[in-house]
Amino acid sequence: MSIGDRIRGVKSAIKDFLIGATVYDMIRDLEEKRLCAEYMLMLAVVGDMLGYPISSYYRFRLLPYWAPRLQTWKHYLLKERDVTEKLR
Structure with a gap:
């Protein structure tokens, strides 16, 4: 292991630490909101699988x-x- 590899490893560790300490919660919240928005779009387009009477032209394209992801x-x-799930 050369010095260059060690320096890259230390840089990577510092970068990961700083991201985790500063913006990790925001990234997680954005990912959760994106997933929720995608699930709501899926409900609007293919909601008839769950009993919602919705017809859509775009269903077959999407x-x-x-x-x-349908099972999830x-x-x-x-x-x-x-x-209590909303109180985190």
């Missing part, structure tokens, strides 16, 4: 992109929730 989306929407 379905190939959403096919891998169904589980997310049909999961029982408690008030």
Whole structure:
């Protein structure tokens, strides 16, 4: 292991520490909001899978992109929730 590799390792560790200490919570919140927005769009487009009577032209265009996530989306929407989940 050369000195250059060690310096790169230390730089990477410092960078990860600073990101974790400053913006990590914001990144997590944004990812959660993005996922929620995507799930709501999925509900509007393919909501008939859960019993919502919605017809949409765009369903067939977006379905190939959403096919891998459909099971996770169904589980997310049909999961029982408690008030304490929003209090984190």
